Amino acid sequence: MGLLVEGVWHDQWYDTKTSKGEFVRSEAQFRNWITADGSAGQTGDAGFQAEAGRYHLYVSLACPWAHRTLIVRELKGLTDMISVDVVDPLMLEQGWALSGDFAAATGDSLFGYSYLHQIYTRDQPDYTGRVTVPVLWDKKLNRIVSNESSEIIRMFNTAFDHLGAREGSFYPQALQTDIDSVNSWIYDKVNNGVYRAGFATSQEAYTKAVTSLFDSLDRIEAILSSNRYLIGEHFTEADIRLFTTLVRFDPVYVTHFKCDLRRISDYPAISGYLREIYQMEGIAETVNMEHIRHHYYRSHSMINPTGVISIGAEFDLTAAHGRDSL
């Protein structure tokens, strides 16, 4: 675990000293957008026109943020248009590695690099910042388009539609206000909340994060008790974003991140909802529990110095979900 400072790799854990033990996630720095016609998107440069075969994703199968991009790529039918490399599950002294030495890890098919930080410095030799997944790479311009998953899924959602992507939007115009509002508290308290609990280095910071996490899961349980999805009957990107956290919750976050007030299996509506999404066509193939469990338990040595992987609670994702009646 580490970061680049002016293009040089430094092995260091997150600094929580200046934030009273709170984990504060840094902003992603590459914020260009692929668009249908190559015009500039909401931020960044123009010139990233949607083209089949031009773009490449670097993901970790362990990472909930990268997982979102894999799901939208799959559901939008973009698997033949956008290629993917999968990093090794363990993120150690050199950060994300590309040895390919683990089932389903691919190595780097573009450059044969050993570490993801080499992709960052290939684009920006003096880059300062964290080296995170996902990374969306442009094979034509040899540049990083984006390393922000929330924006990558929006590009996948529409930019390739005229090239034959599957129809339908996970962020339809009429629902955008509702989706944005749900995303904002779920991001802060749940998606990032588990990390704020797990990476806290003070009791106060941990208690604050874990309390708002479970208050929010209670709120989600109430919503899902009468609604099939977060936004009524519409399955949207808000559900995809929540799913990638939920599927890691009982197997990892409960024990490894000390999110142990309740388990997802204690929430009937959320459990059914998690199962339903897992069972949607194409989703189960994006879930790799080996990568997930190896990554967390073996990469965060300051949380789990022995590297022992817990046995994990039983939870059958393939059991009947019972959500049809909603």
Ligand SMILES: N[C@@H](CCC(=O)N[C@@H](CS)C(=O)NCC(=O)O)C(=O)O
């Ligand atoms: N804002 C980013 C966050 C991505 C992120 O933090 N990914 C984690 C893996 S789950 C990572 O690569 N962490 C490495 C690090 O922080 O050094 C996004 O949503 O794309």
